[in-house]
Amino acid sequence: MSQEEEEKAELEKVEEEKVAEFLKFINEKWTESQKCPICGKDNWVPGHYVTRNDPLRSAVRKVLGTYCYMHVACSFCGYTLFFNAVKIGVEKAKEEDSSDE
Numbered sequence: 001m002s003q004e005e006e007e008k009a010e011l012e013k014v015e016e017e018k019v020a021e022f023l024k025f026i027n028e029k030w031t032e033s034q035k036c037p038i039c040g041k042d043n044w045v046p047g048h049y050v051t052r053n054d055p056l057r058s059a060v061r062k063v064l065g066t067y068c069y070m071h072v073a074c075s076f077c078g079y080t081l082f083f084n085a086v087k088i089g090v091e092k093a094k095e096e097d098s099s100d101e
Contacts, residue, residue, distance in 0.1 A: 013049050014070070018090045022046055022070055025088040039077040047071040050085045 014022075023046055034042045052068050068085040085091035 014090060019046050019048055022088055022090055036074040036079050038079045041074060041076040043075045044072040045075045050091055
């Protein structure tokens with residue numbers, strides 16, 4: 001896979017229904033004040049992409065795996081919170097690849 005293909009694979013736009021699931025998850029779990037710890041506002045904007053954290057981009061990735069996440073950001077100051085996309089139900093856990101490529 002070329003570097004350009006790998007970079008494109010890191011971002012995966014999710015359907016609006018998945019964004020709605022993400023917001024539902026946040027509203028159910030975020031039981032304390034939703035005020036931003038930086039600016040004090042409480043207007044959060046969800047991300048519409050699942051991002052893969054894969055800093056290694058090599059064969060080591062096959063052993064360590066990658067993390068996928070979505071975020072919400074404060075619309076005033078940009079403070080950002082990241083959530084594991086598998087845990088929130090937006091992304092399915094990938095099964096281990098047992099091939100010896």
